[in-house]
Amino acid sequence: xxxxxxxxxxxxxxxxxxxxxxxxxxxxxxxxxxxxxxxxxxxxxxxxxxxxxxxxxxxxxxxxxxxxxxxxxxxxxxxxxxxxxxxxxxxxxxxxxxxxxxxxxxxxxxxxxxxxxxxxxxxxxxxxxxxxxxxxxxxxxxxxxxxxxxxxxxxxxxxxxxxxxxxxxxxxxxxxxxxxxxxxxxxxxxxxxxxxxxxxxxxxxxxxxxxxxxxxxxxxxxxxxxxxxxxxxxxxxxxxxxxxxxxxxxxxxxxxxxxxxxxxxxxxxxxxxxxxxxxxxxxxxxxxxxxxxxxxxxxxxxxxxxxxxxxxxxxxxxxxxxxxxxxxxxxxxxxxxxxxx
Amino acid sequence: xxxxxxxxxxxxxxxxxxxxxxxxxxxxxxxxxxxxxxxxxxxxxxxxxxxxxxxxxxxxxxxxxxxxxxxxxxxxxxxxxxxxxxxxxxxxxxxxxxxxxxxxxxxxxxxxxxxxxxxxxxxxxxxxxxxxxxxxxxxxxxxxxxxxxxxxxxxxxxxxxxxxxxxxxxxxxxxxxxxxxxxxxxxxxxxxxxxxxxxxxxxxxxxxxxxxxxxxxxxxxxxxxxxxxxxxxxxxxxxxxxxxxxxxxxxxxxxxxxxxxxxxxxxxxxxxxxxxxxxxxxxxxxxxxxxxxxxxxxxxxxxxxxxxxxxxxxxxxxxxxxxxxxxxxxxxxxxxxxxxx
DNA sequence: CTGAAAGCGCTTACAG
DNA sequence: CTGAAAGCGCTTACAG
Numbered sequence: 001x002x003x004x005x006x007x008x009x010x011x012x013x014x015x016x017x018x019x020x021x022x023x024x025x026x027x028x029x030x031x032x033x034x035x036x037x038x039x040x041x042x043x044x045x046x047x048x049x050x051x052x053x054x055x056x057x058x059x060x061x062x063x064x065x066x067x068x069x070x071x072x073x074x075x076x077x078x079x080x081x082x083x084x085x086x087x088x089x090x091x092x093x094x095x096x097x098x099x100x101x102x103x104x105x106x107x108x109x110x111x112x113x114x115x116x117x118x119x120x121x122x123x124x125x126x127x128x129x130x131x132x133x134x135x136x137x138x139x140x141x142x143x144x145x146x147x148x149x150x151x152x153x154x155x156x157x158x159x160x161x162x163x164x165x166x167x168x169x170x171x172x173x174x175x176x177x178x179x180x181x182x183x184x185x186x187x188x189x190x191x192x193x194x195x196x197x198x199x200x201x202x203x204x205x206x207x208x209x210x211x212x213x214x215x216x217x218x219x220x221x222x223x224x225x226x227x228x229x230x231x232x233x234x235x236x237x238x239x240x241x242x243x244x245x246x247x248x249x250x251x252x253x254x255x256x257x258x259x260x261x262x263x264x265x266x267x268x269x270x271x272x273x274x275x276x277x278x279x280x281x282x283x284x285x286x287x288x289x290x291x292x293x294x295x296x297x298x299x300x301x302x303x304x305x306x307x308x309x310x311x312x313x314x315x316x317x318x319x320x321x322x323x324x325x326x327x328x329x330x331x332x333x334x335x336x337x338x339x340x341x
Numbered sequence: 342x343x344x345x346x347x348x349x350x351x352x353x354x355x356x357x358x359x360x361x362x363x364x365x366x367x368x369x370x371x372x373x374x375x376x377x378x379x380x381x382x383x384x385x386x387x388x389x390x391x392x393x394x395x396x397x398x399x400x401x402x403x404x405x406x407x408x409x410x411x412x413x414x415x416x417x418x419x420x421x422x423x424x425x426x427x428x429x430x431x432x433x434x435x436x437x438x439x440x441x442x443x444x445x446x447x448x449x450x451x452x453x454x455x456x457x458x459x460x461x462x463x464x465x466x467x468x469x470x471x472x473x474x475x476x477x478x479x480x481x482x483x484x485x486x487x488x489x490x491x492x493x494x495x496x497x498x499x500x501x502x503x504x505x506x507x508x509x510x511x512x513x514x515x516x517x518x519x520x521x522x523x524x525x526x527x528x529x530x531x532x533x534x535x536x537x538x539x540x541x542x543x544x545x546x547x548x549x550x551x552x553x554x555x556x557x558x559x560x561x562x563x564x565x566x567x568x569x570x571x572x573x574x575x576x577x578x579x580x581x582x583x584x585x586x587x588x589x590x591x592x593x594x595x596x597x598x599x600x601x602x603x604x605x606x607x608x609x610x611x612x613x614x615x616x617x618x619x620x621x622x623x624x625x626x627x628x629x630x631x632x633x634x635x636x637x638x639x640x641x642x643x644x645x646x647x648x649x650x651x652x653x654x655x656x657x658x659x660x661x662x663x664x665x666x667x668x669x670x671x672x673x674x675x676x677x678x679x680x681x682x
Numbered sequence: 683c684t685g686a687a688a689g690c691g692c693t694t695a696c697a698g
Numbered sequence: 699c700t701g702a703a704a705g706c707g708c709t710t711a712c713a714g
Contacts, residue, residue, distance in 0.1 A: 001401075001459070001483075003707055014685045019709055029710085030683055052457040053397045054707035057690045060342075062394060067438075072423045073621060078413040085413070085440045094454065097408075097438045099426045113435065116393040118342070142342075224625050254625045261627040280414060281622065284565050284595045286602040344691060355701045360693055370694085371699055395691035399706045 002046045011035075011042035018043070023050055056118070065307065066114035066143075068098045068107065070126040075251070075279045076296070080125045080148060083300020091308060093120065102126075104134055111137055119143055121307035123300075127151050127161055128196040135159070144310030146303045150318070152195045160316050162302040164323040166196055169292045170203025172325045173246055173274045176290075178211045180272055180333060182244035186216035186234055188227050188256055190248040197222075200248050200276060216242055224255035231259035235271070243271055244331075250275035250282055250291055257285070257330070273330040287329030294323050343387045352376075352383035359384075364391055397459070406648065407455035407484075409439045409448065411467040416592070416620045417637070421466045421489060424641020432649060434461065443467075445475055452478055460484055462648035464641075468492050468502055469537040476500070485651030487644045491659070493536045501657050503643045505664040507537055510633045511544025513666045514587055514615045517631075519552040521613055521674060523585035527557040527575055529568055529597055531589035538563075541589050541617065557583055561593065568596035576604045576612070584612055585672075591616035591623055591632055598626070598671070614671040628670030635664050 007022075008015040013035060020029045021039040031039075042048075056062045065088050069077045081097070088095050096119065098110040114122055120143070124130070127147025130138065135155040138145055147161040177185050187204045190197035201217070208215040218230040227247065235241055245260075247253035253275025260271050267273050267287050275282065278293035302319050309316050348363075349356045354376060361370045362380040372380075383389075397403045406429050410418045422438070429436050437460065439451040455463055461484070465471070468488025471479065476496040479486055488502040518526050528545045531538035542558070549556040559571040568588065576582055586601075588594035594616030601612050608614050608628050616623065619634035643660050650657050 001707095005707080015708075016685060016687095016710080017683090020684095023709080025709080032683060035683080049453060049456045051398075051459055051707055052454075053394055053403060053459055054690090055709075056394045057392075057398055057692085057707080058709045060690070072419040072426070075416060075419075075621070078416075078419050081438070082413045082440055085438055094458065095438050097422065097426055097436050099423055112390060113393075115390045117435065118392060118394055224622075228625070251622070251625075254622055258625050258627050258629075280416070281565075281592070281595055284569070284592075284599050285626070286599050288599075342691095346691080356692075357694080357701055357703095358699090361700090364693080366693080373699060376699080392691055395706090396693075397706090398691080398708085399693045401706070 002048045004048070004050065006046055007039065007042045007048045010046060011038045013039060019050075022048075023055065060118075061120055062118045063093055064096055064117055064119040065093045065304065066096050066098055066110070066117075066119040066122040068100060068110060068122065068124040068126075070100055070102045070129055072097075072099050076249070076277050076294070077125055079294075079296030080300045083297035084123055084304055085300070086297070087301040087304040091304065093304075102129070104131065107134055108137060111141060114143065115141070121146065121311050123148065123303045123307060125149065125303075127159075128163070128194045129191070130155075131193070144307050146306045146310065148299050148303050150195050150199075152193075156318075160306050160310060160318065162299055162306060162319040162321070163196075164294055164299070164321050166199035166323075167203040169276070169323040169325060170200040170246070171207050173276075173290070173292060174204045174207040176325065176327060176331060177244040177246060177272060177274065178207060178213060180244065180331060182213065182272060184214040184216070184240065184242045185244040185246065186218055186231075186242035188218045188231060188245055188247040188252045189220060190222040190252065192219065197248050204246055216240070220252065222249065222252070224251050227252040227255035228259045231256045232263060235259065235263045235265065245271060245273050247273065247275045250277045250279040250289060253289055253291070253330075254285070257289070267330050268332050269334050274327075278326060283328065285330075287332070290326060290328045290331040292323045292325050295321055343389045345389070345391065347387055348380065348383045348389045351387060352379045354380060360391075363389075364396065401459075402461055403459045404434055405437055405458055405460040406434045406645065407437050407439055407451070407458075407460045407463040409441060409451060409463065409465040409467075411441055411443045411470055413438075413440050417590070417618050417635070418466055420635075420637030421641045424638035425464055425645055426641070427638070428642040428645040432645065434645075443470070445472065448475055449478060452482060455484065456482070462487065462645075462652050464489065464644045464648060466490065466644075468500075469504070469535045470532070471496075472534070485648050487647045487651065489640050489644050491536050491540075493534075497659075501647050501651060501659065503640055503647060503660040503662065504537075505635055505640070505662050507540035507664075508544040510617070510664040510666060511541040511587070512548050514617075514631070514633060515545045515548040517666065517668060517672060518585040518587060518613060518615065519548060519554060521585065521672060523554065523613060525555040525557070525581065525583045526585040526587060527559055527572075527583035529559045529572060529586055529588040529593045530561060531563040531593065533560065538589050545587055557581070563590065563593070565592050565596035568593040569600045572597045572600035573604060576600065576606065586612060586614050588614065588616045591618045591620040591630060594630055594632070594671075595626070598630070608671050609673050610675050619667060624669065626671075628673070631667060631669045631672040633664045633666050636662055
């Protein structure tokens with residue numbers, strides 16, 4: 001591998017000069033134009049690119065961001081990762097991916113690894129899914145940390161986070177179901193350990209109560225198969241069958257639609273369905289799936305912005321972004337003679 | 342930040358000893374048990390974790406893998422990323438994520454960045470989508486490179502890759518459609534610039550020709566909206582309407598199902614549909630979507646394994662894995678009186 | 683404008 | 699078994 005010394009020799013200058021030309025600091029050191037040119041030429045000929053490792057050692061910044069995700073294969077996270085990645089790149093930072101699979105042991109290992117790599121900041125998506133003991137681990141980090149998703153309980157006060165307003169969004173979609181004239185609305189919930197899921201439930205319950213319509217709570221761990229079972233079960237109770245379902249995630253909503261279909265019922269005629277997340281395929285389903293659009297890219301972007309502020313020693317406030325309800329075919333008003341998308 | 346010198350002082354030993362205890366090399370240097378214990382204790386008290394940056398500089402390995410993906414939000418890639426990540430972690434490697442969005446300029450920037458970081462190897466998923474000039478960039482890398490997806494043309498001979506057998510899988514699913522008695526089968530193709538997509542077309546065309554059934558080729562860039570338009574158009578031609586569609590990806594298959602639905606036709610009765618990739622939601626769609634299961638995690642794993650061999654100076658052969666057709670509701674034989682899932 | 687030199691935090695022959 | 703010292707490839711005061 002070619003080093004700065006090779007370039008210096010070739011250009012007939014010191015390595016200090018090569019460094020000044022090729023890696024100008026924020027307060028650039030003057031170099032004569034002709035020297036600079038010779039250095040550039042030499043670097044090009046030798047295809048020299050300075051070692052980020054050596055640079056990192058002396059400037060004491062790795063230029064690395066650690067991105068912790070619970071599960072890359074969950075369609076919700078890649079969009080966040082994408083926003084994080086894009087924003088990080090614009091700030092000349094690289095993203096190290098850490099897939100924890102929801103395991104505390106993995107999280108622990110990864111945090112250790114990120115410490116070893118001296119990452120400039122850590123972004124944890126799925127922040128609302130962290131258990132108290134996981135939050136402890138996170139709070140003890142010396143690197144700046146930003147969560148995506150509001151953490152549970154008192155950790156909220158200590159940790160920086162960006163989140164959407166889950167309560168407000170849940171209220172909006174539930175209101176929509178009420179306005180559709182639905183009389184018995186079920187919430188197909190995700191894991192209650194997550195503040196995100198709690199908030200969706202809270203928004204739902206509030207509106208349902210105010211409107212005085214019947215409600216059902218179908219609890220799941222978030223797995224589609226479980227959602228399918230719960231909905232199937234609920235639909236089998238003839239007398240107390242829900243006529244609308246607000247699913248806490250689009251994956252659960254898709255499972256709900258499958259269960260409804262298999263029960264020989266129709267969406268939205270017999271049961272209206274609305275999800276949450278607006279996964280890419282939502283609009284292509286039939287009926288197209290009503291959902292709440294999460295500004296996933298923006299969440300990722302804001303997370304990095306907060307992280308950079310923290311790294312710069314600034315104080316930050318949590319950021320709460322609005323989420324956009326999107327009403328599609330699965331909650332279309334049923335009009336006699338009309339067709340459903 | 343606490344350094345090795347702090348630990349050495351605390352434990353009353355030299356930094357060399359600390360290093361030997363905390364970061365034993367493959368050929369471990371002997372250290373007395375009591376000394377080792379003192380060092381461990383000191384490290385624990387000080388919460389010392391050795392700098393991977395400093396280590397990287399001296400051992401001249403970064404412990405980093407660059408993972409290049411065209412688009413994280415495409416549901417096909419996260420599973421690959423997940424396999425890469427898991428396998429890399431087991432080999433004590435960290436994964437740097439590079440989202441190119443299919444842009445050559447981004448690829449160029451990222452490859453430069455990965456050189457700067459002295460990554461131990463580079464895995465490029467979407468290898469079949471690389472243009473000739475992109476392949477040139479890749480071929481000039483000095484780091485070991487493994488593509489996921491067979492590269493086009495002559496680059497195949499020069500670059501290591503892992504891939505599934507697209508031709509065989511496409512043959513299998515097309516054969517299935519023929520055996521269903523379908524008489525006019527359309528292929529909803531992805532971008533023809535990708536060898537993957539070419540292979541799926543090749544497998545399809547071969548079987549269709551042998552069977553002597555009618556075929557149609559619907560070309561797209563891979564975007565679902567385009568697939569929707571193409572299928573809608575094809576279905577509107579009453580006389581030449583396809584009664585089966587083999588979509589090159591599940592995203593296109595979902596778009597096809599939407600188009601069929603909107604044309605007031607039924608899947609699989611009027612038009613059978615089969616996709617490719619077996620995205621997580623495929624089994625939850627109604628009808629459930631027949632597809633080809635890609636061993637995405639395994640592809641990621643094999644890619645890292647190849648990369649490690651290359652990094653160790655070994656010669657490697659391309660790996661071609663079988664892909665598993667999964668026949669579900671969308672290609673179920675239509676029997677009088679039976680119901681469709 | 684240029685360079686010699688110290689130093690970032692480690693590993694690893696080398697010597698004992 | 700232990701340590702002193704060189705060196706990995708850079709940046710950046712410091713001196714000129």
